[in-house]
Each structure stands twice: as structure tokens, then as C-alpha cells.
Amino acid sequence: MTGEQSEHPPIGDTAGSPPTGGITRKKLLKAAVVAAPAPFLVGALPALAGNRTPSGQSLDPTPYCDDGDDPTPPQMEGPYFKPNSPQRTSMLDGTGTRLVLTGTVYGLACQPIANALLDFWQADANGAYDNTGFRFRGHQYTNSQGAFSLTTIVPGLYPGRTRHIHVKVQAPGRPILTTQLYFPGEPRNATDSLYNPALLMSIQNVGTERRATFDFVLNVNQTPGPTPTSTGTPPPSGTWRAGVSYPVGTQVSYNSLNYRCQIAHTSMVGWEPPNAPALWQRI
Ligand SMILES: [Fe+2]
Numbered sequence: 001m002t003g004e005q006s007e008h009p010p011i012g013d014t015a016g017s018p019p020t021g022g023i024t025r026k027k028l029l030k031a032a033v034v035a036a037p038a039p040f041l042v043g044a045l046p047a048l049a050g051n052r053t054p055s056g057q058s059l060d061p062t063p064y065c066d067d068g069d070d071p072t073p074p075q076m077e078g079p080y081f082k083p084n085s086p087q088r089t090s091m092l093d094g095t096g097t098r099l100v101l102t103g104t105v106y107g108l109a110c111q112p113i114a115n116a117l118l119d120f121w122q123a124d125a126n127g128a129y130d131n132t133g134f135r136f137r138g139h140q141y142t143n144s145q146g147a148f149s150l151t152t153i154v155p156g157l158y159p160g161r162t163r164h165i166h167v168k169v170q171a172p173g174r175p176i177l178t179t180q181l182y183f184p185g186e187p188r189n190a191t192d193s194l195y196n197p198a199l200l201m202s203i204q205n206v207g208t209e210r211r212a213t214f215d216f217v218l219n220v221n222q223t224p225g226p227t228p229t230s231t232g233t234p235p236p237s238g239t240w241r242a243g244v245s246y247p248v249g250t251q252v253s254y255n256s257l258n259y260r261c262q263i264a265h266t267s268m269v270g271w272e273p274p275n276a277p278a279l280w281q282r283i
Contacts, residue, residue, distance in 0.1 A: 071108065071219040073198050075179045078166060080129040083262040083278070084248045085119055085137040089149055093135035096125035096153030098209035101181075101201065104146045105169060106215060109222035112146025115270055116218070117278055119168040119263070120150055127158035139263055139278075154183070154210055162188035162195050170278055171220050172270030181214055242269050251283065258283050 092098070105116040119139040123129050130136060136155070142148050157163055164180045182189060182200050189195045201212040238253035243266065246252070250261040252273065259273040259280035273280035 070198070071217045072169075072177060072179060073196055074177055075194060075196065075199070077178045080131060081121060081166065081168070082131065082134070082137060085121065085134055085139045085263060087140060087263070087265060088138040089140050090151040091120070091136050091138040092151060092153065093130075094124045094153065096156070099152050099154045099212060100209065101150045101152065101165070101212040101214065103148060103214045103216065105142050105148065105171070106146065106217045107171065107220035107222040108217065111222045112142070113171045113218065113220065114142055114144045114146055115172055115268060116142040116146065117168070117170045117271075117276070118142070118148050118150075119278060120152070120165060121167075122152065122155040122165045123158060125153055125156045127156035157188065162186050162192035168278060169216050169218060170276070171218050173272075173275035174218065174220050176278055177216070177218055236272065240267065240273055242267050252280075
């Protein structure tokens with residue numbers, strides 16, 4: 001398909017590359033997953049935690065969330081993101097192998113982030129993106145424990161790329177993380193220049209479906225203690241209000257600035273228009 005190749009960064013463009021830094025235990029664990037024979041790939045290690053190698057060898061205790069130095073790396077958006085995706089946790093919009101992806105969104109202090117926005121998009125079983133409608137597109141928010149669950153299908157392949165799922169993740173009032181998730185054991189992982197093993201999901205085969213896990217770590221500073229979920233924004237001036245179901249296209253004002261709703265949602269404290277560019281576009 002035309003345009004698919006544009007998901008590859010031009011030579012010399014490192015914008016989509018993960019930040020460089022020291023090798024962490026998590027990266028080593030993920031490298032072990034990549035290198036492991038196929039039978040060990042299925043459910044061998046969760047995406048972020050684990051204290052045994054596939055052979056059962058004990059390792060040093062692993063921090064519950066992360067090593068503290070490597071938030072989930074960004075990747076390029078690609079050509080097929082569309083705003084205004086429907087809010088839903090299931091996007092079974094066509095035939096394919098059922099895939100249930102679950103996980104938690106954390107900040108740098110390993111505290112889960114409630115009400116984080118996740119906006120997923122992917123190809124259908126034939127490797128095609130729906131650019132006229134919203135098949136295999138959907139957004140949701142993490143619950144009070146920072147957890148999310150997406151029911152979808154295993155995306156198909158298209159020329160030039162390995163199998164992947166796109167996602168944007170945003171904590172309230174924080175910048176958007178745009179990245180992609182990958183599947184273990186894919187032959188094209190070895191040849192896709194965008195592929196990053198730090199973005200591998202952990203996948204189990206359960207009957208005819210796949211169950212995947214991936215935990216995001218956002219570059220959000222946190223203080224230990226109860227989950228910080230709100231920016232504590234003082235009451236605004238303007239027409240925007242929390243607790244309102246805003247359809248796409250709604251225009252509101254907030255502290256003397258005007259915004260148009262990009263994704264239908266129910267507003268909440270922490271998702272004020274200036275804090276939620278995925279939801280509100282300045283006009
Ligand atoms: Fe893609």
C-alpha cells in the first residue's frame with residue numbers, strides 16, 4: 001500500500017529512536033525474550049517485571065514498575081493516526097485472531113496513573129488501515145488503578161513493516177507519548193528499522209485467542225504516595241465544565257481561550273482543554 005513506507009524514518013532521522021542510555025535489567029530481560037527459543041516466548045516474561053529467566057534462573061529483585069531510568073520509548077506516529085476515535089475498550093471491527101491487551105500506565109515513581117488517555121489504532125487482519133471510518137480505532141482511560149484493557153484482533157502485515165499496534169498515551173496534563181507495540185516471535189522484527197524490543201508485548205496463546213500485556217511508563221515525575229491523578233487546576237473561567245459529555249466539534253472556552261473537541265469524551269478534572277491536546281484543539 002502506498003504510504004506504508006512512510007512509517008520508516010528517513011536515513012539519519014533518529015526522531016523515532018528510543019533514548020540512549022545505560023543497559024538496564026529490564027532491557028536485558030527483554031533482550032532475553034527476543035533471543036529465547038519460540039517455546040519460551042509464550043508468557044515467559046511480563047513486559048516490565050519478572051525475576052526469573054526463562055530457564056528459571058533467579059535474578060536480582062526487579063523493581064515493581066521499572067528501573068527508574070527508562071520510560072517507554074516514543075516512536076513515530078506514522079501516516080494513519082486520526083483524531084476523534086470512539087471511546088471504547090473493544091474494537092472487534094472485523095475478522096481476525098482475537099487479541100486482548102491489558103496493562104497499567106505508570107509514572108517514573110512506579111505509581112499507577114488513573115485517568116490516563118490511551119488512543120489505539122491499528123491495521124485490520126489484511127494489513128489495511130481504515131482512513132475513512134474508525135474501524136480498529138478507539139480510545140479509553142485507565143481506571144483508578146491505572147489499568148486498561150483493549151479487546152481487538154491481531155493486526156495484519158503490510159509491506160515494509162513488522163506487526164504492530166499504534167498508541168498515544170497521555171497522563172492528565174502531560175505531554176502525549178506516541179509509540180508502537182510489537183509482537184514477539186515475528187520474523188519481520190529483525191528487518192523493521194522501527195522495531196524496538198523495549199516495546200514488545202508479552203503474549204500468551206489461550207485457546208484461539210492471544211492475551212497480551214504491556215505496561216507503559218510515562219515520563220511523569222511522581223512523589224511516592226497515593227496516585228497523583230489531578231493537576232488541581234483552580235476553577236476556570238469560560239464554558240468548559242467537568243462531568244459533561246462533549247461530542248466531537250463542541251466549542252468551549254477556557255480561561256479566555258477557545259477550543260474545539262477532537263474526541264468525544266466525558267470531561268473530568270485533570271483533562272481541562274489546555275491539559276488535553278488529544279481531546280481539545282485550540283481555535
Ligand atoms: Fe502502522
